[in-house]
Amino acid sequence: MLDIKRLQILLAIVEEGSVTSAASALGYTPSAISQQLLRLEREAGQPLLDRHARGMTPTDAGLVLATHARKVLRQLAAAESDLADIAGVRRGSVTLGTFPTIGSSFLPLAVRRYKELYPNIALTIHSGREDDLVRMLEEGKVAMSLLWDYAWERVDNDELVLTELFTDPTVLLVGATHRLARRRTVRMADLAEEPWIIRAGGHPVVEVLQRSAVAAGFNPTIAFQANDYQEAQAMVSVGLGIALAPRTATVNQHPDVRVISLGDTAPPRRILVAHRTGRVRSAAELALHDVLVETASTYS
Missing domain, CATH: 3.40.190.10 (Periplasmic binding protein-like II)
Incomplete structure (x- = not known):
């Protein structure tokens, strides 16, 4: 029985014109290509390529086998494509x-x-x-x-x-003119005297603030309850207070707001x-x- 991988190698040699080019196209070494070709010729029972100084040319048997190899490989590719479609990777x-x-x-x-x-x-x-x-x-x-x-x-x-x-770390939001705006990192203990902007409706970030503030030894003073992070950033930008937010909530950052790391003094999610x-x-x-x-x- 003819080996499909060796048929692929024969076709590559015929189409590329040399063992070296076929090896490069298939990701093999030239010696590996030559060995597989010799095995294919033994399977076929006759020479498939004529070797000469300028390279190789297919024999009549080689041309016939290469033609069949091209059809077989195309059919296998089509079968794999159909299976992928059925499995839902390309459709669905x-x-x-x-x-x-x-x-x-x-x-x-x-x-x-x-x-x-x-x-x-x-x-x-x-x-x-x-x-x-x-x-x-x-x-x-x-x-x-x-x-x-x-x-x-x-x-x-x-x-x-x-x-x-x-x-997703919890970060600090401050206005561009805030005293801490140039800092890369602050700790919750540095924020005891600050007014805070929180999310309304029992949002989880409120509990993050409460837990972080208590751990730092203070109770936060609430200045404003925002309905979303954009509203919170807007109020931070005009100096009404500072706020906590998950870092992912700051991708659309207000131009007058600075995002500062709290290190390990505020819990991540x-x-x-x-x-x-x-x-x-x-x-x-x-x-x-x-x-x-x-x-x-x-x-x-």
């Missing part, structure tokens, strides 16, 4: 849940990469609050979802499989991707998971 759809701070920072980078790799996959994204995202996961309305948690309140759901993507336990995952979904992990590995 996948749904993803996300939340605003990640949807406006990390996620677009992953989506761009996914669409480059799998342009024919229909990707649908739903943005919402975390409790809504968990419900959509449980009900199967999204295949997977981005979530977050803090050390004191981990996502604890036996129906979900979690993969940590990266750590984990960014996670979750899918439902026992879910039969399509190739499109698995590929998206891989792209999210890959993008997270270089995200900072």
